[in-house]
Amino acid sequence: MRILGLITARGGSKGVPKKNIKLLNGKPLLAYTVEAANRSKLITDLILSTDDDAIIQVAENIGLQVPFKRPEELAVDSASSIDVVSHALQFFESKGIFYDAICLLQPTSPFRKDSFIDEAIEKFINQKTDCLLSVLQVPHEYNPHWTFLENENGTLDIATGEKEIIKRRQDLPVSFFRDGSIYITKTTVIKERHSFYGESISYIESDPQYFCNIDTLKDWEIAEAKVLQLRIK
Known part of the structure; x- marks a missing residue:
């Protein structure tokens, strides 16, 4: 199965300014998700979708592909994640590149066990559902x-x-509840339903100690404590 790993990171964060490239224990927040995705053996290609030049520079410095710059209309507060994912698929399909599924990874959920992404993909493939969510x-x-x-x-x-x-x-x-760490959805569902969810939803339970969803400065403080607690380098 061909799976596109898609990391999304827009530049207009308000709760934590420039959070996607803000240093967390000396490393850009974005890097934690990139490193977790790079450990996957089942993601076919890994890319970033962003509208922000500073984020592009940081991404390229850590070896993440940025094949396009996200249009401005998909970088506003009202833009939905499904529109961002659809745009990425359309970009590749216009070049004759097709994927069976999308694995959406959000930098704002930075902590994942080493094998977690591949465990999720394997379960998604084996259960043959329309989508899989990471949950707690x-x-x-x-x-x-x-x-x-x-x-x-x-x-x-x-x-x-x-x-x-x-x-x-x-x-x-x-x-x-969805913990925000992983969303995997068949490409056909995204295109036909314009949704991350189909008729069948499988799930994988996250490790609660890794849970962190950064939206506010208080969340950032929690992440600073957690990265030391988990001894993530």
Whole structure:
């Protein structure tokens, strides 16, 4: 299976200015994801999609291919990730290069175990689903069976639509949330549905100690502590 590893990093970060190339323990944030992807034996090609010249320079300095510069309209806050991925596919297909799937890797989730990407790809291939997500378990207090939505009357309904709440924590079904580390999707799903999700979704559980999703300065402080805790070089 031909898989395009796609790292996305736009230049207009507001929560943490220039976060994709900001130094984390002496290394650009982008580099952590690049190094993890380079350890993969199953990614066919690895590229960066960005609109920013400074990010391009850093990427090229660490050996990451940047075959195009992302159009400005795909670098604004309102631009969606699926549009960015579709643009990359269209670029390659215009040159007669085709992939069976995209493996989207976000620099804002910088920490991954050495074998994690290939474990995810292998599971995606073996289960033959439309997509695969990396996930973590939802803490029981946030389980959808214990959360509520406001209805049109201004009162609350159980989020799952049930009439009776599950009383015991032990009886709650396990639920998951996307941790942002890996998205793998068939090219056909991206093109036909304009979505990362198809009719079948497989998953791989991340190691909770590696979880970090950088969006704010507080998140950056957590990442600074975690990189020392995990002894990631």
